[in-house]
Amino acid sequence: MQVVVPFAAGEPKTRLADALARDERREFARAMLGDVLSAIRATGRVPAVLTTSRIDVDAPQTVDSRPLTPAVNAVLDEEGTTAIVMADLALATPAALERLFSSAGDVVLAPGRRGGTNALVARHPEFRVDYHGTSYLDHLRIARTIGASVAEVDSHRLATDVDEIADLAEVLTHGDGAARDWLLDAGFSLSVTDGRVDVSRER
Amino acid sequence: MQVVVPFAAGEPKTRLADALARDERREFARAMLGDVLSAIRATGRVPAVLTTSRIDVDAPQTVDSRPLTPAVNAVLDEEGTTAIVMADLALATPAALERLFSSAGDVVLAPGRRGGTNALVARHPEFRVDYHGTSYLDHLRIARTIGASVAEVDSHRLATDVDEIADLAEVLTHGDGAARDWLLDAGFSLSVTDGRVDVSRER
Numbered sequence: 001m002q003v004v005v006p007f008a009a010g011e012p013k014t015r016l017a018d019a020l021a022r023d024e025r026r027e028f029a030r031a032m033l034g035d036v037l038s039a040i041r042a043t044g045r046v047p048a049v050l051t052t053s054r055i056d057v058d059a060p061q062t063v064d065s066r067p068l069t070p071a072v073n074a075v076l077d078e079e080g081t082t083a084i085v086m087a088d089l090a091l092a093t094p095a096a097l098e099r100l101f102s103s104a105g106d107v108v109l110a111p112g113r114r115g116g117t118n119a120l121v122a123r124h125p126e127f128r129v130d131y132h133g134t135s136y137l138d139h140l141r142i143a144r145t146i147g148a149s150v151a152e153v154d155s156h157r158l159a160t161d162v163d164e165i166a167d168l169a170e171v172l173t174h175g176d177g178a179a180r181d182w183l184l185d186a187g188f189s190l191s192v193t194d195g196r197v198d199v200s201r202e203r
Numbered sequence: 204m205q206v207v208v209p210f211a212a213g214e215p216k217t218r219l220a221d222a223l224a225r226d227e228r229r230e231f232a233r234a235m236l237g238d239v240l241s242a243i244r245a246t247g248r249v250p251a252v253l254t255t256s257r258i259d260v261d262a263p264q265t266v267d268s269r270p271l272t273p274a275v276n277a278v279l280d281e282e283g284t285t286a287i288v289m290a291d292l293a294l295a296t297p298a299a300l301e302r303l304f305s306s307a308g309d310v311v312l313a314p315g316r317r318g319g320t321n322a323l324v325a326r327h328p329e330f331r332v333d334y335h336g337t338s339y340l341d342h343l344r345i346a347r348t349i350g351a352s353v354a355e356v357d358s359h360r361l362a363t364d365v366d367e368i369a370d371l372a373e374v375l376t377h378g379d380g381a382a383r384d385w386l387l388d389a390g391f392s393l394s395v396t397d398g399r400v401d402v403s404r405e406r
Contacts (some may be wrong), residue, residue, distance in 0.1 A: 081305060096357055106406035111359060114369065115376050115393065115400030136376060153300055156314060159359035166317065173318050190318065192336035197318030 035177035047170035090179040091157040105151030109156040124148040236290045239379035245297035294360040308354030313361040320333040327351040
């Protein structure tokens with residue numbers, strides 16, 4: 001099984017612009033990518049990065065400047081069984097990824113918050129992705145159309161893609177890799193307001 | 204194992220006040236409670252409701268008007284192995300709950316978003332809860348203090364407590380019970396704005 005990690009090299013994590021400067025978003029995104037690659041390697045698999053432009057990374061990379069959906073579908077056109085794992089799953093552990101990789105099903109989906117699909121395994125030759133909007137429901141529909149069986153991986157760690165400020169609290173609470181270290185070094189910490197967890201930053 | 208579902212009967216789901224009127228919030232909270240009780244029963248266990256005031260529900264109930272933490276700790280004072288499952292886990296399935304109930308560990312924690320603890324199993328006689336703020340981290344600390352082993356249940360379904368408008372999209376996407384039906388009947392549907400999933404309401 002090939003494991004592919006798409007990465008938007010140009011202007012990553014724009015929804016974090018209120019919390020992080022542009023260079024910081026780039027550094028943080030790279031830290032998350034490194035954590036995801038490490039977690040995949042710890043399952044015994046060799047990840048490849050599918051990046052919008054060449055980056056300095058210790059992994060095989062394919063450059064495709066197109067948006068996510070056509071770039072991933074070009075991979076699915078050429079490869080057999082393929083796993084697609086998003087680069088911002090800073091909470092991903094080898095155990096959570098192993099559940100994804102080893103689940104039976106022509107298509108295995110790890111839903112993300114807000115209708116997304118944060119990771120998947122495609123074993124059916126006709127399965128193609130559509131990441132826009134309600135991609136989880138779209139992927140269910142696509143699988144049904146081609147007669148592919150579907151398994152769902154129910155994982156908070158895989159459901160948590162980090163792209164809003166509130167998600168940083170998840171990294172500080174449940175992360176244990178470079179992304180969490182980066183946030184701590186940048187002065188972020190957990191805070192509690194009205195009994196709810198948030199992040200605050202010391203500058 | 205006793206399975207206890209705490210329920211705030213008075214003024215439920217105040218964070219949904221922008222989306223739902225008071226009576227609607229009460230109805231919706233009751234629909235979610237019903238779904239949680241059904242999912243627990245489908246694992247072969249008999250749930251009991253720990254409610255702040257008497258409600259009309261088809262399950263044994265204990266009334267305790269105190270806040271969540273002392274009310275749950277009063278249960279833990281008296282019972283042996285006990286599971287505590289929040290009443291707003293509208294995505295909970297029997298499979299997700301079975302993973303919780305059957306995980307080995309003196310304390311089993313199912314983290315919620317934003318530092319919460321959405322479900323747990325307490326098998327250690329000295330374990331007590333503290334639901335305020337970063338309860339997940341507090342529960343890890345409490346377990347460490349008493350020398351209790353801890354297991355984590357990594358479940359998106361159990362991590363998703365429904366208390367903000369954004370969470371309604373999760374119910375519409377992944378739910379299949381009375382809470383989802385209630386939202387559909389109330390005119391809610393998924394909508395996509397800027398490639399992101401949201402809910403909108405037709406009145």
